[in-house]
Amino acid sequence: MMTDTATIPIAFSTTPSATAKAAAEREAILADPGFGKHFTDHMATISWTIGEGWHDARIVPYGPLHLDPAASVLHYAQEIFEGLKVYRHADGSIWAFRPEANARRMQRSAERLALPQLPEALFVEAIKRLVEVDAAWVPSAPETSLYLRPFMIASEAFLGVRAAQAVDFHVIASPAGAYFPGGVRPVSIWLSQDYTRAGRGGMGAAKTGGNYAASLLPQAEAYEQGCQQVVFLDAEERRYVEELGGMNVFFVYGDGRVVTPALSGTILEGITRSSVIRLAEDRGHTVEERRVPIEEWRDGVASGAITEVFACGTAAVITPIGVLKARDFTVGSLDAPAGALTMSLREELTDIQYGRREDHHDWMRRLA
Structure with missing residues (x-):
């Protein structure tokens, strides 16, 4: 209330x-x-x-x-x-x-x-x-x-x-x-291998401008590679997926599991992220918050084990990811349609926000 x-x-x-x-x-x-x-x-x-x-x-x-x-x-x-x-x-x-x-x-x-x-x-x-x-x-x-x-x-x-x-x-x-005036379309993501967003013990879990300043140069690199967004790895091992420049990331597996990188002090705890987790669990999906090696993303998409990848944040709500591009590999396709769960979760969340669907979790607050 x-x-x-x-x-x-x-x-x-x-x-x-x-x-x-x-x-x-x-x-x-x-x-x-x-x-x-x-x-x-x-x-x-x-x-x-x-x-x-x-x-x-x-x-x-x-x-x-x-x-x-x-x-x-x-x-x-x-x-x-x-x-x-x-x-x-x-x-x-x-x-x-x-x-x-x-x-x-x-x-x-x-x-x-x-x-x-x-x-x-x-x-x-x-x-x-x-x-x-x-x-x-x-x-x-x-x-x-x-x-x-x-x-x-x-x-x-x-x-x-x-x-x-x-x-x-x-x-x-x-x-x-x-955000998508012409309809929701999958985006391409550039893997930053030279820069990190935040280190353990730093300010990665805080919403402060320095974290976004750190993402601007690799974001420019992503644009140069023809990608719309950049994804960062952890600062210690440079192996585990953390988050995009301004969004959290999710993976949907063929067996119905939904996986997202665990909050570790270096990842911003997104409000949309926690909402997506709750809605997915409401549907009976097992949601895993854990470390995700970049190889798991690359190989999972290539083999079909990972059937959908999406990002979420306040501005775009939920954005399907079609391609992951790095210096030595590219997986996925922008021609593939956005995933069914991705789009269904996006529809459910935006319906709640715009009052088109019942708010079972008491998330909305009337202001005027």
Whole structure:
């Protein structure tokens, strides 16, 4: 259930934007929003200091942040973020998918980055207040959504190497078009053999920008090889599959087993990942979370033992993988149809998110 407002530790103020988009301009944007290109009229902001704790919660006009050049985030990368979507249902109501799970993951990321933990109720209330103010920005066309980006940055002006004593939390929102406007199609994946995403004891399990920065060069390498995404191996043995640049990966075997790399401290615990595991188990599939050697992927696809491979994440939900390409081998085919279980799970999950199917797991939260 939605958190009772009595449990929210501080109150929000609202300052309406004086430069809000006119209805016609907003509708033109919603007709073709793309992803991450346009932003709503407002943003949520909450401040934290070591002396006051969390305070000054407010909805303010969307606009530039004012940071001192010595702000810790600019020098020591002390920042974390989240990503979740908001959906307009057929009756016009607006819902978020598992926002409490995002709140808890942000708390885990904050702990790893030596940042203060934002209370779950305050996280959910911040997105609720923002969506209420900018409800007109939630698109209604099929497979569209409003993408929310909560993030936390160390804003203290101090060059000493220690955890910042002043931090800001923000939420911005961006309308998102259909990820596959021409229909869901299998993608090709490049195996990164020279670079790793994260090492044991590092920040791989935290949702922090440094992990994504580490993926940009190998992602560019993937593009050069004609692939849409990159997959990383573990940093110790360079043998075991970890995750894609921004998505978790699953393998479906001919005997009905579903396998995904086990969380080991180097892999981000995806909200979509845990949802897929639950839905697959609901159907009676055995789900194994374990180490997966790259040879098992390569040989399993070649022999037919692995019948489907897919990736999952907030943006694409579930994406079928058709080809794995490396320097010395290529397996799979982009001409093969997306797997039946892949597409069935994708349909079930998106139906829940858009209110087309009953939510048996109490994942959806009404915001407006």
